[in-house]
Amino acid sequence: MWFDIWREPTFTLGKLNSFELDIRTGLIFIFSVLILIYFERYHDKKAPPSCGGWIPWLGCAVQFGKQPLGFIKRKSQEFGSIFTLYVAGERLTFLTDPKDFHYFFDNSDVDFQQAVQVPVQNLASISRTQFYKYHTKLHDMVKGRLGPVRVGPLGSTLSGQLNQQFDKHIDLTEPQDLMMITRRSMYASVLNTLFGEGNPLVHEKADYEEFLKRFITFDNDFELGVKLPSIFLPKWTAAKNYFLKRMALTFQQMRGQNTQSDKLNMVDALWDKLDGDEVTHKFGMLVMFASIANGVPAAYWMLTYILTNEIVREKVLKEINDVFKDWQGNGDCTIDEEDLKKLTYLKCCVYETIRLRSEGIIGRKVVKDTQIKGYNVAAGTMLMISPYWSHRDERYFTEPEMFKPERWENSNTDIPGFVAFGGGRYQCPGRWFGMMSMQTFVAMFFLKYTCTVHSPIPAPSLIHLIGVQHPTSEFLISCSKKA
């Protein structure tokens, strides 16, 4: 057999027949070409400094995979403000100095859509053609519907939802993990606000339990799920198919519902924008995922930071008590736009939380050979920045690891390297809704409950690079209802 050539103890050409000789010559040729390509790559004198490990294709995937954020930091200390990592067949060129971020956000040689098309295909079974046909329409619709003017009235709906969901999910008899409380109360509140109350994703108790279980699986394995063939992650794929089915049902049941002017029906908005195409519910699933995947852990961290910092907690409570002097405390109470505007210190807590718990990396695809900071960067490269690290740049944030909401008082948020929501044409279109929901979640919590903390603040998981970090341990609190 041809593969037996590797077992032959001595390579005497005389013993080989011509077929074996051809195979061996072919293999040696292919191997030499691979080595040449490999060395050629690293010896492009004008390419950024790089880390490729010893094994072609795999590159530095093993070291990178163990602790990706720490690895990026070490390489930036070693190489400076631009460098390339070769990771499992991908070329990732990192820019680490915020002063260079214009190469990332305002550069016609790099592209957002080409960077996300395949992950979106894997996430929601949206084909390449469907993606390019509808993506920009979807982005602009979400940005319009959740923009600064429209998001104010949505806050009242969301706060009313939270008021009810807290009553359902906060157990007054024993300590609970805050992440679980946040997930249970926020998922339902956000989805009822965006997709209409009564939507089949979260309406019945049994459906909601199923939703929670599937979403946690989907969210935890998201990074692998959007990269690997579905066969490797059967539970993730089952969760995805479950959401696609539930979204199809949501579109059947919720069209034309909740049409009052102060409410939003994302189902109708999507249906109109995408001309009722058969893929509309798949884009609906994208919006569903985007609306809770980052906002919910961000709200969790905000409350966790406040609860574990005596001085911040006192200031937050004082501000809430001052603004809501006439709060009735009954189950129908809501927080409106004007109230939120007065909670200025709480808004600073929002900024400080998204500074510290922002995405590990965001990327763009280089679509044309280009030059960045005098280096050649080839088409096909993924250009990356790390909001997590740029938010810890001491030139812009003193004592960067400290939770100091005061740094945002009287400060404009237009700080170089502060890119919690990305930037450019496809900057997060849900950013106003995300910030409003964090502020509303914490305000409503403190209006309704006092609480005792039983755990130290959890460490964030630094394994996942995409999305707001998740906690690595439980954060137990016990709550009592305010009279």
Ligand code: HEM
């Ligand atoms: C605090 C909460 C949130 C954070 C930290 C966050 C962060 C981000 C970031 C960093 C991006 C990538 C942008 C880029 O590459 O330039 C993004 C994209 C996106 N976000 Fe958010 N986001 C949040 C909440 C939301 C919410 C509530 C929605 C509501 C629907 C949303 C919808 C989206 C969508 C649809 C995209 C993809 C944009 C596109 O495909 O055109 N996000 N988000």
